[in-house]
Amino acid sequence: MPLKVAFVHNFGYIGLYINLNIMAKGSIFGTLSGKIGNVVVYERNGKQIVRSNPKQRDPKTPAQLAHRLKFSLANKGLSPLNNVIKIGFKNSEKSYRKLVGEAYHNAIIGEYPNFSMDYSRIQVAEGKVQLPSNIQxxxxxxxxxxxxxxxxxxxxxxxxxxxxDHVNIVCLNSIFLAEMHTFNISKRSDGKAFFELPIGWKPEDLNFWIFITSYDLSENSDSIYLSISHSQPS
Incomplete structure (x- = not known):
């Protein structure tokens, strides 16, 4: 739609109709330059150029920046666990998106812009099967x-x-954002299991979860979080 631009020239008040993003040669009225509302008028290579200069629609207030960073961290932090979550919550109404929302509200700690993910607040499985007690x-x-x-x-x-019942162990390296897991690493009755780490993985960067899957693979237990620096479950 044409935009009406008004300006004052030596010859008096003149009303012009121009289209945005249209280049027009100079006229007998002289050369225009400057900004009128959301329209910028200037000369280049002997031609009059008129273009739109839209207002900033995304002001990015501090609160918006904090929200975006928290959401990005929650999504990025859970992304390596996506396949595990699908198995761990197979009988639950929770979806990956819902878990990202929970992580956003409960697992992102610190003050903007120094947020971080507290993986001890993340659950990777849910169910009614009994989780073993005194896991160390x-x-x-x-x-x-x-x-x-x-x-x-x-x-x-x-x-x-x-x-x-099957014992499942999940490990996430929070620096590499890489995950490895071993499902059915042992049986509940074994009372023990051993998990081999990839070469180069430092213990202080690792997060572990254990959960149980029933003998017939129909249900899971809740998961429990452990870390090497704090060997008692959280």
Missing amino acids: MSYEEGSNIVGFIWDTQIADTAINSRPD
Whole structure:
């Protein structure tokens, strides 16, 4: 739609109709330059140029910047766990998107712009199968083997829980944002499992989760978080 531009010239007040982004040669009225509203008028190579200069529609206030950074961290931090989450929450209404929302609200810590992800607040599985009690982790300095032990006793009130349930271990390197897991690494009745780390992975960068899958693969337990620096579960 044509835009009406008004200006004052030596010959008096003149009303012009011009189209945005149209180049027009100089006229007898002289050369225009400057800004009129959202329109910029200037001369280049002997031609009169008129172009639009839209207002900034994205002001990026501090609150908006903080929101975007938190959301980006939550999404980026959970992305390596996407496949694990699909298995861990297979019988739940929760989706990856919902878990990103929960991470945004509960697992992003610090003040803008120095946010970070607290993985101890992340759950990678959910269900009614009994999780073993007294899970402990051990790591010998200089090795690449992490050991896990747990109580094998099953409560009388436990739902769909048996000695031959599958033990699953998940490890996330928060520096490389790389994940590795071993499903069915052992049985509940074994009371122990050993997890081999990739070469170059430093223990202080690692986050672990354990969860149980029922013997018939139909249900999971909740997951529990552990780290080498804090061998007791969170």
